[in-house]
Amino acid sequence: MNDYLALFLQAAFSENIMLVFFLGICTAIATSKSMEAALGAGVAIFVVQSVTVPLNSLLNTYLFRPGALEWAGLPEIDLSGLGLIASIGVIAATVQLLEMVVDKHFPRLYNAFGVFLPLITVNCAILGGSLFSIQRNYDLVESTVFGIGSGAGWALAVILLAGIRDKLRYADVPKGLEGTGITFIVMGLMAMSFMGLSGIYAS
């Protein structure tokens, strides 16, 4: 149990998928202009990440890993070349399904997502999360914890960033550094503080 807690904290803070692995930055910069958009994108990424990471890791274990088809009696067939395209397919399909379910049963949440849910198909944080869990050979429980943790970490980071950018409007930023430039400097400082949280789970 402790291991899973450690994995969660690691994925959410000290190895934050946005600030340490640089994933989903384009989305973060675009959505952190307003708190509302940041909330929508954060929740959308969190939900999709928690679903697709375990799903992709499951598919990899039973279909695409070299020798994974042993359960079907075909241990010599290696489908690993197809893994990437399959991961993208899974993500696209999940996003589409999720969109329909949320639209039908949680219309208020659907409005909060806005345009971000469909855009998530081409978000590198989602694909990156799946690829990391495959590369690190997480099992089903581990990849679920990793998916939830990294999604929560991304959401936390983008919401914090939107809050900081909100305050920045009153700051006197040099011309030319305004907008994207200063956002990067802020993200750098945030990355330093998130890295400072590494080691809190040492027990």
Next chain:
Amino acid sequence: MERTVRQYLLEPLLARNPITVQALGICSALAVTVGLRPSLLMAVAVIAVCGFANAAISLIRTRIPTSIRLIVQIVVIATFVVVVDELLKAYAPETSKRLSVYVFLIVTNCIVLARVESVAMNKPVWPSFVDGIGSGLGYGLVLAIVGSIRELLGAGSLLDEPVFVTAANGGWYEPVGLFRLAPSAFFIIGLLIWAGHRFAKPEDAPGTGQR
């Protein structure tokens, strides 16, 4: 205004640089730049994928149904990414291990998708190919700059060859550990964007131009 092939190739280097001016494709630009060698290899991979995906999409552009064009584009890009990844594994196994998942993440690199969507879908093959190469080069230029700064200051070397003799080897240079960590990449890109604005065409600046 019709752009010449030369413009297609050279404009993305400074005036329309995808990273500093249009703020696209930043994710991978930050992650692989700990050293100059992985940066250059990543740049080559992006140049190849961008050029060939542009050319391939441009070849079939009249046959793609509009409703499913994103899916077609992504599958074509993903195919080229898998080919590039296999080539890297075969010819540069060490560096390809250091790039880890970021080669695969070229699929979701917005530069490639943006070029395919805006140029390859409505221009003939040759200009599209050159445009892809040009955008890749603009990306590679920034990667090479960031990679050089981080490797030089973080480890005192370039392309794994020592330039400054580090204190650990009896020299004078004390490596700045921060440059090997994530935050430094954010700072360097932020400053490069500042510098890049000097060369930007006003209509392409983020927030004012097209995405």
